[in-house]
Amino acid sequence: MFEAATISGGMVELIQRYCTQHQLTVPIQCTKYTINDRLPQRTFQDMLSCIQSQQPTVSGLGLQIGAMAQTRDTGVIGYLSSSCETLWEMMLRFTRYNRLAYDVNDMSIDYHDDMIEISWDVDRIRPTLIHDETMLALFLPLMRRIVDDPNLSFARVHFLHQRPANSLQRVYEQFFGCPVQFGDTHTRICLPISVLNMPLSYSDPALKNILERQAEALLQALPVLDHFHEELRKTLISTLHGGEPTLEIIANRMHLSVRTLQRRLTERDLTFQTVLSRTRQTLAEQYLQDDSLTLADIALLLGYSEQSAFQRAFKQWTGSTPHQIRRQPASAASEETDPVPDAVPPSSVATGSVLTSPVATGIPLS
Numbered sequence: 001m002f003e004a005a006t007i008s009g010g011m012v013e014l015i016q017r018y019c020t021q022h023q024l025t026v027p028i029q030c031t032k033y034t035i036n037d038r039l040p041q042r043t044f045q046d047m048l049s050c051i052q053s054q055q056p057t058v059s060g061l062g063l064q065i066g067a068m069a070q071t072r073d074t075g076v077i078g079y080l081s082s083s084c085e086t087l088w089e090m091m092l093r094f095t096r097y098n099r100l101a102y103d104v105n106d107m108s109i110d111y112h113d114d115m116i117e118i119s120w121d122v123d124r125i126r127p128t129l130i131h132d133e134t135m136l137a138l139f140l141p142l143m144r145r146i147v148d149d150p151n152l153s154f155a156r157v158h159f160l161h162q163r164p165a166n167s168l169q170r171v172y173e174q175f176f177g178c179p180v181q182f183g184d185t186h187t188r189i190c191l192p193i194s195v196l197n198m199p200l201s202y203s204d205p206a207l208k209n210i211l212e213r214q215a216e217a218l219l220q221a222l223p224v225l226d227h228f229h230e231e232l233r234k235t236l237i238s239t240l241h242g243g244e245p246t247l248e249i250i251a252n253r254m255h256l257s258v259r260t261l262q263r264r265l266t267e268r269d270l271t272f273q274t275v276l277s278r279t280r281q282t283l284a285e286q287y288l289q290d291d292s293l294t295l296a297d298i299a300l301l302l303g304y305s306e307q308s309a310f311q312r313a314f315k316q317w318t319g320s321t322p323h324q325i326r327r328q329p330a331s332a333a334s335e336e337t338d339p340v341p342d343a344v345p346p347s348s349v350a351t352g353s354v355l356t357s358p359v360a361t362g363i364p365l366s
Contacts, residue, residue, distance in 0.1 A: 005041040005104040005125050009033050010073035014138070015047045018065045024054045035072070041104050041125055045289075048130045060171040062133025067175075069138030071145070074101040076215050082146045083208040088196035090146065091118075097215045102135065115155060116196065119188035122160065126286045129161040132187045139189070140176065148201040153177030155192055158184040162292055228264055236279045240303035247272045281317045284310070288325050295322055 012033045019026045027050040029043050048062065055061055071078040077093070077100045084090040091109060098107045104127065105120045127135075136157065144152045154176050163169065163182040172180040235253050239245040250272070251261040265272060280302045287298045299310035314322050 006038040007041055007044055007104060008073065008075040008077075008101045009035045009037040009039050010075050010078075010101075011039055011044055012037075012047075014065065014069050014073045015044075015051070017070075018068050019051065021068070022055070024051060027051070035075075038103075041127075041131075045128060045131055048128070048134060052130055057166065059167040060133060060175065062130040062135075063137040063172070063175045065130075066134040066137025066139075067141055069141060071142065073138070074142070076211060076218065077101045078142065080208065080211040080215055081142070082200065082202045083204045083211060084200055085203045085205070086196065086200065087143070087147060087198045090143075090200060091116075091196070093212070093215075097219065100215060100218060111193070112190075114193050115190045116193050117188055117190050119186045121186060126283075126290075127160070127187070128289050129159065129164065132159055132161070136187070136189060137175065146200045146202060147198045149198070151177075152195070152198075154189045156181065156190040158182075158186070158188045158190075160184060160187045161290065228268075232275060233279055236276060237283070240280070240283075241301055242303070243305065244303050245276065277313070277317065280313065284314055284317075284322070285325070288322055291326075298322070 012030050013035060016026055016030050018024075027047040029047055029050075033039050033043070048065070051065065052061055058064065071082060074081075077097045080097065081090045081094055084093055095107055095109055104125050105122060106124075107118065107120050110117045110119070140152075140154065144150055156178055157172070157176045157180045159180070159182045161182060163172075169180065231254060232250070235250055236245055239249060239253060247261065248258055251258045254261065256264075262272070265275070284298060284302060287293050287301060293301075295310070296307045299307040302310055304310040304313070311322055314320075314325075318325070
């Protein structure tokens with residue numbers, strides 16, 4: 001079974017906090033989850049879209065939402081990061097336990113000259129712009145709090161999506177305090193390597209050891225994931241733009257015989273066509289959130305030679321047409337359909353419930 005992308009249940013409190021302060025209607029999904037739950041990424045996106053429908057003219061809306069984040073919103077990883085000795089140590093912990101807060105796309109750290117780059121791939125989910133805005137916006141205040149430097153800024157910020165026509169470039173650059181680029185291949189942030197030695201204000205080695213043991217236990221608590229699904233899904237996605245993928249083409253790209261691929265599918269009570277259709281449906285629903293993509297563009301990205309073939313398939317999957325889904329407010333979208341098929345990087349391990357209190361850590365909640 002494919003695993004759904006999830007994030008920390010603390011994000012529910014962030015959404016409620018923002019709506020309360022701005023006197024907005026709290027998304028109904030907030031009543032169904034607590035800080036100890038894993039929140040499906042699809043549901044979180046619906047919550048953000050509900051806010052967006054109430055504030056459609058706000059430029060960089062996700063920045064304002066994320067700026068209200070508190071340490072507890074990210075669960076145990078927030079407290080663990082705060083208890084480290086340096087910003088570099090915090091980065092290492094955040095990378096290792098990233099899935100506790102954000103089990104959506106894989107996070108990686110790279111070095112380029114005198115810069116450190118943190119990026120998120122799009123192998124599992126293609127997040128919307130407001131989703132990425134919110135996540136990057138909460139990351140910056142967290143870093144500023146734990147080093148006790150309100151002027152700490154990124155060197156550069158890159159967003160996967162294009163900047164909406166109604167959003168102002170200066171809003172983003174004023175918020176992050178650096179140049180911001182849109183339409184990149186990945187969402188990423190860059191920091192000078194020199195900041196990595198900055199000491200953290202709430203460093204506590206004894207507490208760090210306790211929290212790290214808890215984080216490891218939470219990671220180990222999840223079931224082992226089937227990486228065959230990961231490889232199959234990634235192969236399908238990388239092949240779709242070239243046209244209709246066949247069993248033979250996919251088997252060859254996975255360096256398997258057709259018989260072996262068929263056997264592995266059968267062992268999991270799956271068929272090739274079922275996996276292909278589910279992959280296309282998930283991608284289609286994500287692409288439809290991007291208004292810069294036409295239906296013809298989406299059809300080509302999904303490997304259809306004609307737009308009409310895509311529209312017929314989408315109606316068969318969902319009972320609605322692509323046009324109807326685009327007109328429908330995202331907050332009214334169904335919560336029952338999880339993003340599928342979701343794969344998790346082999347280096348990742350499990351996640352679970354989150355720490356709900358600072359347990360007398362001395363680390364501030366906000």
